[in-house]
Amino acid sequence: MAKLVDAQSSGGCAFGRAGSSPALGTQKEAPFRGLFFFACNLYSTQPILPSPIVQPMRLLCFTGLLAFTCSVHAQTTAIPDPHFEQALIDLGFDWGEPDGMAQNLFLESIIMLDIPNLGIEDLTGIESCTSLERLYCQDNNISFIDLSNNPYLWRLYISGNQLDSLDLSGHVYLEYVTCHANNLSHLDIEGCPAIETLFTRNNPLGSLDVSGCSNLRGLYCNSNELSALNVNANPALEGLHCSNNQLASLNIDNHPHLENLSCSNNLLTSLSLHSSPELEELDCANNALTCLNLNPGSALSLETEDDKFMAQGNPELYCVSIFNPESAGQYLSSFFDNQVTFATDCGDDCGIVSAGPFMGNSNPKVVATWDLLGRPTEIRTSVLLLQRLDNGQVRKVHFSN
Helix, strand or coil, rough: CCCEEECCCCCCCCCCCCCCCCCCCHHEEEEEEEEHHHHHHHCCCCCCHHHHHHHHHHHHHHHHHHHHHHHHCCCEEEEECCHHHHHHHHHHCCCCCCEEEHHHHHCCCCCEECCCCCCCCCCCCHHCCCCEEEEEECCCCCCCCCCCCCCCCCCCEEECCCCCCCEEECCCCCHHHCCCCCEEEEEEEECCCCEEEEECCCCCCCCCCCCCCCCCCEECCCCCCCCCCCCCCCCCEEEEEECCCCCCCCCCCCCCCCCEEEEECCCCCEEECCCCCCCCEEEEECCCCEEEEEEEECCCCCCCCEEEECCCCCCCCEEEECCCCHHHHHHHHHHHCCEEECEECCCCCCCEEEEEECCCCCCCEEEEECCCCCCEECCCECCEEEECCCCEEEEEEEEEC
């Protein structure tokens, strides 16, 4: 604590820290020392008014200046991480050498902090940056951060750190968050309706609740440890990347603006994209799909070779519902396993149809029969076959003897 040091007999005074040398204190006290010297000089000036009037005025003036100076000097925030404080100094929000503190007057004026890859471990002190809107602190060694006192934050880059938990709840202005490549097992984004883009990939997240993010347009949660993902409350989604998780189901029934979907390397058994007419890219490879519905005529231009479409690695997928089965069979066969065929409607149940004994006729009429490699074949018993019906459906059948 700074204190007033006894003056010389001439009436001068000095200001500094107890035990510091010289008594003038640190560089950060320079503005306040000037005020003290000014007050001391006034106090030692030969009076020009009667003493009974001057003495109380001098005392009042000096006491006021002392109280003001000490009050301003006391408005500091601890900055224990020297790398963080050095960054503040380099950005002009602090000065001198790192000494573990910074003036609130300057911290409160900060709107953006761009401090990536500086070896920062502790962002204690950021709570005084109450006007902060943009924080770029990626690729440091931060293991904890408290952003509860930064209500105006709308852009956060905190990827590539060592966080195991991140609480962003109640940040109503937050629009963009990248927190991938941490050690996150918990992420709280409740009460963040403005979030449009969220990157959580490469974290051990076992659950992710995005139900409060009604404006979410891009979700990148691939390579987490998610066993479930509910995006029903996110109809504005344009991009969903949830590959390399443990998802057994994924409901995309309410996403008319979805343009790209990556859900490969999960445990999905069915996938229906009938409500996503703007879909352009799809990667559903390496799942356990038995049903894939691409109807009704999405913008997925499956008739061109340039489409980003991957569906291999689904050995139980035999039929794909699509609006243009002939063209799809011609142009898309290389993107599927060999057993896949295409039809306008594979039916609601993509399981095997037990046809019973072969009776020679069927209703509706069968117009084509293939084996599992898609080769035309005659009716055979005791093997699994694919049949296209005259109503556009394709069914899997197994005729008994």
